[in-house]
Amino acid sequence: MTRTRMKTGSGRAEDASPTAPRRRRVQRHLTAVAAASQLALALTACSEPEPERSFTVPSDLCGTPVPAAAVDAVLPSSGRTLKAHAASRTVGATHCRVSVDGTTVFSAISEWRVDPSVQKAARINPYIDIDEHTSADGTYMWSGKGGVRRAPCPVAAKEHPDRNQLFVRVLFYDEKFSDADAAKDLLLAYAQSVADSAACKGPTP
Numbered sequence: 001m002t003r004t005r006m007k008t009g010s011g012r013a014e015d016a017s018p019t020a021p022r023r024r025r026v027q028r029h030l031t032a033v034a035a036a037s038q039l040a041l042a043l044t045a046c047s048e049p050e051p052e053r054s055f056t057v058p059s060d061l062c063g064t065p066v067p068a069a070a071v072d073a074v075l076p077s078s079g080r081t082l083k084a085h086a087a088s089r090t091v092g093a094t095h096c097r098v099s100v101d102g103t104t105v106f107s108a109i110s111e112w113r114v115d116p117s118v119q120k121a122a123r124i125n126p127y128i129d130i131d132e133h134t135s136a137d138g139t140y141m142w143s144g145k146g147g148v149r150r151a152p153c154p155v156a157a158k159e160h161p162d163r164n165q166l167f168v169r170v171l172f173y174d175e176k177f178s179d180a181d182a183a184k185d186l187l188l189a190y191a192q193s194v195a196d197s198a199a200c201k202g203p204t205p
Contacts, residue, residue, distance in 0.1 A: 037176035044120050055082035055100065060098035061108045061190060064197070073182040074172065076100050089198040094168055106172045108190050111164035114128040114136075121167045122148045128171055133180065140187065144178035146171040147187035151202035168194050 003116050057075065059068040075082070079100040085098040092112040097104050113121060118198040122131045122141045131142035140149035148169045156162040170183065194200065 029198040050114055053078055054080045056198060057114075058082065061098065061156075062094065063089045064094075064096070064108070064190060064193050065109075065191050066186070066193055070182075070186045071098075073181070074106060074177065074186055076105065076174070091153060091194060091197060092160065093161075097125060099136055104173050105108060105177075106146075106174075106186075108186075109169040109171070110123045110194050111169070112160045112164050113165045113167055113205045116150065116165045118148060118150055121150070121169070127173060130169075130171075133184070140191070142187055144172075144183060147183050149191040149198070151191045151195045153195060156199045166194070166200070 010050050053075075057068045057072045059071070060065075060066055061071070063086075075098075082098065082100050083101075084096055084098045088094055092110055094108070094110045094135060096108040098106050115121070118134075118138060118141055119131065125146070126148065128145045130143045131141045131144040134141045140147060142148075146169065148167055151166045151168050152156070153166040170188070170190060171188045172183065198204070
């Protein structure tokens with residue numbers, strides 16, 4: 001079939017082949033399909049519910065009272081179950097592991113050490129940098145991955161004459177977590193609670 005070209009009023013040559021209108025209809029159809037697909041994706045994204053938590057934020061870490069707000073700030077935004085477990089709750093021998101849906105999120109630790117150096121206590125964690133910030137009084141160090149604080153514990157220290165320096169640590173294992181302020185708040189809250197315990201201060205008169 002011989003294809004002819006016609007000139008429009010503007011002088012522009014236009015394809016007069018019978019297949020030209022068909023191609024234009026196909027192109028319009030494909031454009032409409034693409035637009036509809038993009039709209040459907042956008043609507044789907046908007047309609048998907050935000051991740052939710054179905055666990056309760058604890059107000060203690062393996063028996064040590066801590067404000068729920070301090071714990072809440074370091075937990076994932078979604079998850080079904082939360083568990084906190086420690087083989088021992090004795091001050092100076094506690095390693096409280098907090099997990100969400102079976103994955104350990106962070107640990108809260110109290111331990112006795114010989115050396116009173118906060119720097120050395122911070123650097124015993126080779127894979128977690130927790131010495132980005134140091135307090136003005138030199139009693140604690142922290143970063144977005146955790147922190148360590150020397151805590152006064154005169155009563156229990158008498159039972160450990162060879163290791164009478166009590167240190168409290170919090171360590172975060174979630175690679176996505178990096179909030180130095182939240183880490184500091186949890187560290188200070190946990191350390192204060194340990195220092196205020198009957199084991200460290202003695203029974204209340």
